[in-house]
Amino acid sequence: MFTHLHLHTQYSLLDGACRLQNLVSRAKELNMTSLAITDHGNMFGAVDFYRECKKQGIKPIIGCEIYVAPRSRFDKDKILDKEYSHLVLLCKNETGYKNLIKIVSRAYTEGFYFKPRADKTLLEKYSEGLVCLSACLSGEIPKDLLRKDYESAKNTALWYSDIFGKENFFLELQNHGLNEQFTVNEGLKRISRETGIQLVATNDVHYVLQEDSKIQQVLICIATNNVIGEDTGIEFHSNEFYLKSAEEMLRAFPDVPEAVENTKKIADMCNFDFEFGKTKLPFFETPGNCDHFEYFKDCCLRGMNKRYGNSVPEPYKKRLGYELKTIEKMGYTDYFLIVADFVNFAKEKGIPVGPGRGSGAGSIAAYCMGITDLDPMKYNLIFERFLNPERVSMPDFDIDFCYERRNEVIDYVTEKYGKDHVSQIVTFGTLAARAAVRDVGRAMGMPYASVDAVAKLIPRDLHITLEQALKKSPELKELFENNEKVAELIETAIKVEGMPRNASTHAAGVVITREPVESYVPLATNDGAPVTQYIMTTLEELGLLKMDFLGLRTLTVIDDSSKAAGIDIDSIDIEDKKVYELFAKGKTDGIFQFESPGMKRMLIDLKPKRLEDLIAATSLYRPGPADQINAFVENSNDPTKIKYKTPLLKPILENTYGCIVYQEQVMQIFRELAGYSYGRADVVRRAMSKKKQDVMDEERKNFIYGIEGECDGALKRGVDEKTANEIYDQMQEFAKYAFNKSHAACYALVAYRTAYLKVHAPAQFMAALLTSVLGDSNKVAKYIAESKKMGLKLAVPNINRSEKCFTANGNVISYGLLGIKNLGHDFIDEIIDERKNGEYKDIFDFCSRLCSKHFNKRAVESLIKCGAFDGLGASRRQMLFVLPSVVSSLEDVKRNTMYGQIGFFDVGSDDEFGISKELPNVQEFSKSELLEMEKEMTGLYFSGHPMEKYAQGISKLGYASSYEILESDNEKFSKYKDKSYVTFCGIIDKITLKQTKKGDTMAFVMLADFTGEIETIVFPNTMVKYASYLTNGNVVSVFGTLSVEEEKAPKIIAEKFFEAPSSSFVKKSAPKKRKGLFVKIKSKNSTKTSEILSALSKYNGNCDCYFYYIDEKKYYRQNIKCTFSNKMLFEIKSIAGDDCVVFVE
Secondary structure, three states: OOOEOOEOOHHHOOOOOOOHHHHHHHHHHOOOOEEEEOOEOOOOOHHHHHHHHHHOOOEEEEEEEEEEOOOOOOOOOOOOOOOOEEEEEEEOOHHHHHHHHHHHHHHHHOOOEOEOEEOHHHHHHOOOOEEEEOOOOOEHHHHHHHOOOHHHHHHHHHHHHHHHOHHHEEEEEOOOOOHHHHHHHHHHHHHHHHHOOEEEEOOOEOEOOHHHHHHHHHHHHHHHOOOOOOOOOOOOOOOOOEOOOHHHHHHHOOOOHHHHHHHHHHHHHOOOOOOOOOOEOOOOOOHHHOOHHHHHHHHHHHHHHHHHOOOOOHHHHHHHHHHHHHHHHHOOHHHHHHHHHHHHHHHHOOOOEOOOOHHHHHOHHHHHHOOOOOOOOOOOOOHHHOOOOOOOOOOOOEEEEEOOOHHHHHHHHHHHHOHHHEEEEEEEEEOOHHHHHHHHHHHOOOOHHHHHHHHOOOOOOOOOOHHHHHHHOHHHHHHHHHOHHHHHHHHHHHHHOOOEEEEEEEEEEEEEOOOOHHHOOOEEEEOOEEEEOOOHHHHHHOOEEEEEEEEEHHHHHHHHHHHHHOOOHHHOOOOOHHHHHHHHOOOOOOOOOOOOHHHHHHHHHHOOOOHHHHHHHHHHOOOOOHHHHHHHHHHHHOHHHOOOOOHHHHHHHHHHOOOOOEHHHHHHHHHHHHOOOHHHHHHHHHHHHOOOHHHHHHHHHHHHHOEOOOEOOOHHHOOOHHHHHHHHHHHHHHOOOOEOHHHHHHHHHHHHHHHHHHHHOHHHHHHHHHHHOOOOHHHHHHHHHHHHHOOOEEEOOOOOOOOOOOEEEOOEEEOOHHHOOOOOHHHHHHHHHHHHHOOOOOHHHHHHHOOOOOOOHHHHHHHHHOOOOOOOOOOHHHHHHHHHHHHHHHHHHHHHOOOOOOOOOOOOOOOOOOOOOOOOOOOOOOHHHHHHHHHHHHOOOOOOOOOHHHHHHHHHHOOEOHHHHHHOOOOOOOOOOOOOEEEEEEEEEEEEEEEOOOOOEEEEEEEEOOOOEEEEEEOHHHHHHHHHHOOOOOEEEEEEEEEOOOOOOOEEEEEEEEEOOOOHHHHHHOOOOOOEEEEEEOOOOOHHHHHHHHHHHHHEEEEEEEEEEOOOOEEEEEEEEEOOOHHHHHHHHHHHOHHHEEEEO
8 A cells, every 4th residue: 555755735835735634535535544744844734734634534644854954054155055955754653753843943943044954963863763765856865866976875875774774764766757757766776776775656745636736836936926837946847746546656666666565664664643632831830849739729819808808709709719629620720820920020020911811801810810900700701711621722811911021021931931941833824815816816927907806806704715705796706707717817716725825923922831842843933033833723732831922002002101190090990981971972093992983983873881881892893793783782772672582681681782792691591591511501602603513403402402410401491492492593693703701801991991091191191102103104193183183282393302202291292202213212312311411502512412323414314304403593404504514523523532522512612623603594494395394204294284274175075084094904894995986185295107018107196184194096097187286295185996905005096186175165155054965056057057966866865955056146955865975976076166066964
């Protein structure tokens, strides 16, 4: 029986097209009983491959095709070490696995140079328990044979045979019809005859079926950014690299059938199994080496008294006792101690820590230990959602830390447990549906516009597949059925969809182990830092401790602003009416989790009055349960609409107005209505969320009729069969989307804290918020606009007042020096430190006092341009004029003064060093030039805003803001979506002209309004008509369609440019009490009257239409009603004129 021993899966990252399920299924079809995995240089897919093989009854063989350095793995000369050889290693047993992961790990952590490279020193040290094959044409021995150096090839073969043992080293024959292989195979047979080293036949599998060779080509083109047919440098020159049958392999090697038979011999030698479910926690040292559980219990009891006082309610004591018993029984005592240790370290060091995250917030033990800061009893959070005896996988504490100081906590853990005992975790970027279509289209050489049109027809549902998209999108299905090229594109994309594209580091995951990490799992590197080669869920399955150390910007904002305002954030009133009023009015810009336009609309409808409402809002506002939002809002505003199918549901659902919102509620329904244990209820809930139909069907019977000795069933508890079925159906539907209440409660608390600070310390909060988003100019602009709405003032940068970050004084926010371009941290520190010796008097004084290694002309220019020196007796033009001579003389002083300590203005008269302090008599820059300088240096306008005079017109006409447009990229409920018509007004910041293939000119125009920037694409036809509007610094209006692509900022495709809206017609024309469309026309007899009426007939709706006739100076309500849309407004404006149309909401 033949076994494939040289095989590349999808985890060879764009160099293998074997999906694991399809691969193993095909092996089974071919009556194979075993199969190996040997991905290039890594073991990313080893565990998934193992599971899939076991699932389908195939014996898995774990291996790797490693890269071997020509010299030492530590040698990295660009000429001598650029070549490397391949070698296949297979695990015989656990010793072999441990040795293989050490070899693979060191290849990354010590030998990485273009590829992860091992060397012969490593192979000598870790050869035990491994079978070694000489590899493909890129192996060391085949390379020698191709160079016609037979003796070197033979000696190398003998060396490997000596290192691994004659019974464990095999010369690898391959036959893909390539001429080089015939040369190599003859040489390998000769070596075998002369040395007795055994032969083995392999096929270097890269794809499952022969026809899949095209998929392999596509993947290589995606990896190399080539088009099919171009030379990629890694062509296969054959379509024979597929999973061949035993018969095909025998035909390929008719003269050496023993080479095929030896595959079974090797497969029989390889017997390694992964161990799942056995917890391998790191060692935690208790004080005085006391009993771990007793220490844990004592910490919890002391913490309980600290949290609740000396009179702890009996149910709380009982709950803690139950949790302690469960934790001890399941072996997670040390887990709690380890987490509490680094959380308490953070708190002691003043590092902001979140109140909790995920289901761990449901544990009162965690609350008493200080791991979480939200009372699980107060908010009815369930421990069993986190940990219960029926749960197979490890529990999971995810902890939020201040994003600026998160690494301090990781450093603490690394120092405590040892550098080689802590590692970050790998994650994979995969080819999602749209990305697969775009990448495949590019590889096929299709025009971008054609591929883009197909990609945009794929619904933007989370995790949607192409097959689901074809069912959901009629337009996509029609195109697929009627266009051969599109059909080929989608069919090919389906075959690569979901495959890993690249490996990177998980943003928060860290693994901590008892022995060095490489004793358990292989390591890779990313940007030089070690990461595990297995993903988080795999590490958990292998029993390793995985933690999420998340960096949350909002915690930093809360900490900075509460300290600046003198507020103890842990002691604030959770029932502050003013705070809930802010939520109810939708004034939530800057509020954690509540900023999006759709969420604001929901809040205005919901009018939350308590934290429970905010918890529910964060849970409901997601794509899945969106249909529940309306029922929830209606019931909250009118409790008479709340209906319970049985009174037993009331205590469970009354906090959510009769709606199932949380996973915990599903568990409670199973428990209260049918007598399930929370553990069993959680198992069923998981099955529902994963749509395991067989489990759900079985549990329906159990829910209704019960199980003898385990649960009563709903009938026995007074619920009739029809009602029980209806409740089960409802749970089954909402369990797919129901949210974890523990997580929602913690994040609602964080949101409430940000809102509290916005209400009670507005300047300090907005200053901290602005500091946190300094790297994002759109967000800075948005929050400054929000600050102005709140009545706060923004002070311009000031060399004598500004601190490093944004700061607050009364209702004034001072601009932070970090927000000015070209200023480094060190120079800013020196500016602030030197200021302690007195304020800077002028530009000369500043330069003389800051003569240091961090001083540079470019930084000072930036300070002048943004206005930081305004008010110190010189204009910006004067200061920029004298700066070069000041800097030049300063350099002379540094050269000529013995110690470089004496400022040249301190030594003598004005011109002692050939420079005068006298300022030139030059005219200051114009207002527009000053504004442009400010924008260039800070991204903002300080002296005014070019669009201020248009603000009212923009608001009245309902133009889109850049913020609203940018939200369309990640906001399902946003006002604007792909292909929406938008009208936008902004100042032209930048114009980039480009020639099309036909030689026509098009433009990419960056337009900025009060809250950010939007790129507008102007195609040649539009460019010809409206080129006169496109001038830098011009304020214009643009009408067009929105283009939204994944991982790119939304853009406007321009159809028309016109003047920015003046406020005159808006102010004078629209009567205050009337709402609807208002159009100004010369007279009733104008031809425009009938044209406008005809156009309006296409937009039939409920809004009144009024015509104002200039000759009569009167309004007339028309007999037609319309529906508002940007398209309608654009069409009516194109007839009546831009300034003659207003829509009043």
